[in-house]
Amino acid sequence: MKSLTTASGRNLAKAVRDISRRRGVQAAADELARRERALGLRRPTLAVYDHAFQFIGGAQKYGLTLTSALQDLFDVTILTNRDIGQREFREWYGLDLSSCAIKVIPLPVFEERKVVHLDPSFVTRGIENPFHRISRESGCYDVFVNNSMNEMVYPLARESVLICHFPERRPKSYFYADRYTRVVCNSRYTAEWIEKKWKFRPYRLLYPPVDMETGEITAPKKKIILSVARFEPEGFKRQREMIAAFLKLRRGRLDIAGEWKFVLVGGSNPGNAYLDGLHDLADSAPAGSVELKVNISAVELMSLYREASVFWHMCGLKQEDPGETEHFGMTVVEAMQNEVVPIVFDGGGLPEIVDHGVNGFRVRSTAELLTRTLALIRDPAARESFGRAAREKSRIFARPQFEATVRTIFGEILESLRSPKSPDRA
Amino acid sequence: MNELETEIQRLKEELDRKREEITDLKKLAGRDIDRAFEAPLEEFSDKELDDYLRDGLSAVNTLADARPDLRAITSSRKTLGRPVLFLKRVLLETTFSQLDVFLDRQIGFNKQMVTLIRILRGRLADRMKALEEKAAGLEEDTVLLRSRLDDLGARLK
Numbered sequence: 130m131k132s133l134t135t136a137s138g139r140n141l142a143k144a145v146r147d148i149s150r151r152r153g154v155q156a157a158a159d160e161l162a163r164r165e166r167a168l169g170l171r172r173p174t175l176a177v178y179d180h181a182f183q184f185i186g187g188a189q190k191y192g193l194t195l196t197s198a199l200q201d202l203f204d205v206t207i208l209t210n211r212d213i214g215q216r217e218f219r220e221w222y223g224l225d226l227s228s229c230a231i232k233v234i235p236l237p238v239f240e241e242r243k244v245v246h247l248d249p250s251f252v253t254r255g256i257e258n259p260f261h262r263i264s265r266e267s268g269c270y271d272v273f274v275n276n277s278m279n280e281m282v283y284p285l286a287r288e289s290v291l292i293c294h295f296p297e298r299r300p301k302s303y304f305y306a307d308r309y310t311r312v313v314c315n316s317r318y319t320a321e322w323i324e325k326k327w328k329f330r331p332y333r334l335l336y337p338p339v340d341m342e343t344g345e346i347t348a349p350k351k352k353i354i355l356s357v358a359r360f361e362p363e364g365f366k367r368q369r370e371m372i373a374a375f376l377k378l379r380r381g382r383l384d385i386a387g388e389w390k391f392v393l394v395g396g397s398n399p400g401n402a403y404l405d406g407l408h409d410l411a412d413s414a415p416a417g418s419v420e421l422k423v424n425i426s427a428v429e430l431m432s433l434y435r436e437a438s439v440f441w442h443m444c445g446l447k448q449e450d451p452g453e454t455e456h457f458g459m460t461v462v463e464a465m466q467n468e469v470v471p472i473v474f475d476g477g478g479l480p481e482i483v484d485h486g487v488n489g490f491r492v493r494s495t496a497e498l499l500t501r502t503l504a505l506i507r508d509p510a511a512r513e514s515f516g517r518a519a520r521e522k523s524r525i526f527a528r529p530q531f532e533a534t535v536r537t538i539f540g541e542i543l544e545s546l547r548s549p550k551s552p553d554r555a
Numbered sequence: 556m557n558e559l560e561t562e563i564q565r566l567k568e569e570l571d572r573k574r575e576e577i578t579d580l581k582k583l584a585g586r587d588i589d590r591a592f593e594a595p596l597e598e599f600s601d602k603e604l605d606d607y608l609r610d611g612l613s614a615v616n617t618l619a620d621a622r623p624d625l626r627a628i629t630s631s632r633k634t635l636g637r638p639v640l641f642l643k644r645v646l647l648e649t650t651f652s653q654l655d656v657f658l659d660r661q662i663g664f665n666k667q668m669v670t671l672i673r674i675l676r677g678r679l680a681d682r683m684k685a686l687e688e689k690a691a692g693l694e695e696d697t698v699l700l701r702s703r704l705d706d707l708g709a710r711l712k
Contacts (some may be wrong), residue, residue, distance in 0.1 A: 137701030145566050154577060167564055176608040261580050268574065268583065283580060283588050299603070308588070325598070326591030374695060381699030449685060450600040496694030503702050553558045 141281055143376035155219040155268050156526050156551070159287040162271055163549065171548055175272040176286075177234075178263055180247045180279055183211040185221045185396070187337065187459050188294045191315065192276030194338045195292070197224045198532040205229040208266060210236050210247055234262055249279040254302035271546055272539075278384075280306035287551060288542050292335075295319050296326045313538065316457045316478035333538055336481075337496075339523070341463035343431045350512070352389045354502070355437035355469060357430065357460040358444060360397040360404045360423065365453050367474075368393055368511060369445040369547035372419055378502065385506055392437070393424045394430060416536040438512050439505055440464035440489075443498065452539040458482055464488070465523035468516030474499045482526070488518035492543075601680065608676070612669045615662060 137329060141164065149157035164172055177196045182189055196205055207229050214231065218224050229303040238259040239247045258283045267273035268285030275282050276292045281303040285290075291309040297318070298304065306312060313331040314320045320331050340502050354375065358366035375391040397404050404423065411419040422429070442461050445454035455461075455476035461482050473479045475491035483489040505512050524530075577583050599607065627644055630636035 138559045141559070142562060142566055145570070149570070149573070153583065153584050154570055154573045156585055158567075158574065161566055161570065162561065168559075170560060170563065265574075265583065283582060283584065299594070301594070303589065304590065304592065377695050377699065379694075382702060447684075450602040452600075453602070494694060495691055496698045499695055499698045500702075503698070509710055 130439070155285050158268065159519075160288070160549075161548065161553070164357060166271070166546065172204050172207070173202070173271045173543065174269075175199060175274065176208050176267065176270040177274045177276055178282065179276040180236075180249070180260075181209050181277065182207065183213045183217075188276065188278065188292075190222045191294070191337045192274070192292060193218055193222055193224050194531065195274070195276070195335075195527065195535050196229060197226055197278055198535045200226070200228045202430055202536075202543065203272065206270065207231045209233050210263075212237070216274040218407055232266075232366060234266055234355040236260070238462065244289045249281055250279060250298070251276070252303065258303045260303070264428060270314040272542055275309070276552065280336060284309050288546055290538075290542070293319055293323060293331065295452055296323050297452050299326050308328040309539075311542070317481055318454075318478040319456050336526050337385050337459055337525045337536070339459050339462040339466065340528045341431065341434060341437055342466040342520075342527070345469050346435060346516075348435070350438040350468070350516070351436045352506075353433070353437040354389060354391045354439045354441055354470055355394070355433060355464065356392070356441045357394045357433075357463065358361065358442065360395045360401055360407070361451065362403045364400050364403050364455075365444060366395070367446045367447070368395070368407055369410065370446060371441050371443055371498075372414075374406065374498055375419065376410075376414055378499050379415070382503065385503065389506060390418055390420065391441075392420045392433060394433060397423050405502070433466035435462060435467060437464070437467075437469045438516075439502060440469040440471045440473075441498065441502075442471065442473040442479070443495070445474040445479070446495070448476075451477075462523050462526045464529075465519035467501055468513075468520050470505060470512055470519060472498055472505075482522070483519075488522040489515060599675075605673070606678065608673050609671060612666065612673070615665045615669060 137352070140499070141161075145157045145161050148160050157371055166173055176201075177192055179189055179192050182193075189450065193207075196207060199205060205226075205228070209224065210233070212233055215226055215229075218226050236247065236259045238252075238256070252260070258281055260279065261283070264283040264285060265401065267275075267282065267289065270286050272288045272290070273284050273286035274290045274292065275284065278297055279292055280291060280293075280296075280298065282307045287310075289309040291306055291312045293312055293314045296306070297314075298546070300306075306327055307329055312323065313330040313333050313335050314323060315335065315337055317334060318335060323329070323331050356366075356371055358368065360366070360368065370394070372391065379386050379389070393407070402423075407421055411421050422433075440461065442455070442458060444458075448454055455474070457478040458473065461473055461479060464471055464480070465488065471483050471489035473483050473489065475485070475492055475493050480491060485491045490499045492501060505515070574583065582590050594607065596604070596607065612646060628647070630640045630643075633639060
C-alpha cells in the first residue's frame with residue numbers, strides 16, 4: 130500500500146509539473162485541486178467578491194443571500210475591500226453567514242485617495258488595474274463569484290461566475306466579463322443589454338430574492354399611495370415628478386383625491402440637495418398630504434406596506450440611458466407581496482414584474498399615471514382584486530425560488546469541477 | 556496524513572510559491588488578457604456620448620503634452636557619438652519647430668470643436684427637456700379635465 134501511494138505521489142508530481150511547464154502555474158494548481166477533491170481530501174472552495182459589501186444595498190443582499198444558500202455545498206470565503214463583519218450582514222439582511230470566512234483585501238489606490246466609494250469607473254487604461262489584486266486572489270479557490278458591478282476582475286479560478294446586475298460599461302480597458310465561465314443576470318432586461326453591449330448571451334437568469342411578505346392582510350387598507358426608492362442625488366427615481374403629479378391630482382380632483390396621502394420612503398446620505406428640494410416641495414403641499422420618510426427601520430416600512438393601497442414607481446421616466454432605468458425593481462415586488470397595487474413605469478425590468486391590467490398597471494407618462502390612479506381611487510373593489518393578483522404574482526420572486534435556482538446553477542458547477550476538462554469561458 | 560497527501564501538500568506549497576513569484580497576471584493566466592475594443596458610437600446613449608466627448612477632450616489635452624523629449628536622444632557610438640547626436644538634435648529640432656506651429660493650431664482647433672459640440676449638445680438637451688416637461692404638464696391637465704367632464708356627463712344623464 131505504501132509503495133502504491135508513493136508511486137501515485139510521484140506520478141502526480143510529474144503530471145502537475147508537466148502541466149505547469151506547458152500551461153502555466155494556475156492550470157497546474159487547478160489540476161492538483163481537482164485531484165484533491167476527487168480523493169475526498171477537502172470540500173470545494175468558493176469565494177464571493179463585492180467591492181461594495183460594506184454598504185447596504187439590493188445587489189449586496191442578492192450576493193449574500195446566494196452565499197448563504199451555498200454554505201452547505203462549499204467552504205465559502207467572502208472577499209471584500211473594506212472591513213466588514215458577520216454582525217452587519219445579520220443586522221442588515223437577517224442572514225446567518227457564520228460558517229463563511231471573511232477576507233479583507235485593501236486596494237491601495239482607493240485607500241490613498243481616502244474615497245468612500247470604490248468607483249471602478251475611475252480606472253482607465255492610463256493607470257494600473259487596482260483590481261488585479263482580486264484577480265490574483267480568485268485563483269486560490271475552485272469557484273470565484275464576482276457580485277460587483279465591476280468586470281475589471283479577471284477570474285483565475287477554474288469555475289467563475291459573474292453576477293451581472295446590469296452591464297454599465299461597454300467593453301473597453303480591463304474588460305473581462307467574457308472571461309468568466311458563466312454570467313448570471315438578475316432580469317431579462319439585463320440579459321437583453323448584455324447581448325447588446327457585450328455581444329454574448331448570459332448563462333442563466335436569477336431573479337433577486339424578495340422577502341417582505343408580512344403575512345395575511347386582514348386590516349382594511351388606508352388611502353395611501355406609497356413610493357419606496359432610494360433618494361438618489363441625481364433624481365433617477367423620479368420622486369420630484371411623482372410629488373408634482375400627486376399635487377396636481379389633488380388640486381384638480383380634490384373631491385376624489387382629497388383624503389389621499391402620498392408617502393415617499395427611501396434611504397439617503399447626509400447632504401443630499403435633491404432630497405432638500407423634495408422637502409421644500411412637500412412643505413408647499415397641504416399639511417399631511419405628502420410625507421417623506423428617510424432611512425426608516427424595516428419594521429416601519431413593513432407597516433407602511435401593509436397599510437398602503439397603491440404603489441407608484443416611475444424610475445425610467447424621461448430617461449433614455451438604459452442603465453438609469455430600473456434593472457429589476459425589488460421594492461415593487463415588496464409592495465406586491467403586501468397587496469399594494471403597483472402602477473409602474475413601462476420600461477427596464479418592471480414589465481417582468483407587473484402584468485398590465487392583471488396585477489397592476491404599466492404607464493409611460495405622468496398623465497397615464499394619473500389616469501390609472503384616478504380609476505383605482507374610485508374603485509375600492511378593483512384595488513382589492515388587483516392587490517390579491519399582485520400578491521400571487523410576487524410569489525415567483527420569493528426567496529425559496531431564488532435558493533432553488535442557486536442550487537441548480539451551482540450543482541452544475543460542482544459537476545463541471547469533477548471533469549478533467551477545463552470549462553469554456555462565457 | 557499518508558504519503559500521497561504529504562506529496563499533495565508539498566506540491567501545493569511549491570505552486571503557491573511559484574504563483575507568488577509571478578507578478579504579471581497575463582503570465583499567471585497563461586494567456587493574453589487585455590484586448591482593444593472598438594467604440595460602436597451609433598449604439599451609444601446620450602449619456603455615453605457625453606462621456607465619450609468628455610474623454611475625447613481629455614485625450615486632446617494629453618496629446619498636447621505627448622511630444623518627444625529631444626534631450627532623451629542618445630548614441631551608442633563612442634567617438635562619433637557626440638557629432639551624431641548633435642546632428643540628430645539639429646535635424647529633429649528643425650523638423651519639430653516647423654511641425655509644432657502646425658500641431659499647436661490643430662490641437663487648438665480640435666479642442667474648440669469638441670467643446671463646441673459639447674455645448675451644442677447640452678443646449679439642445681435643455682431645450683428638449685423643457686419642451687417635454689411642458690408637454691407632460693399639458694397631458695396631465697387633459698387627464699384631469701377629462702375626468703371632470705366624464706363626471707359631469709354622468710351626472711347629466
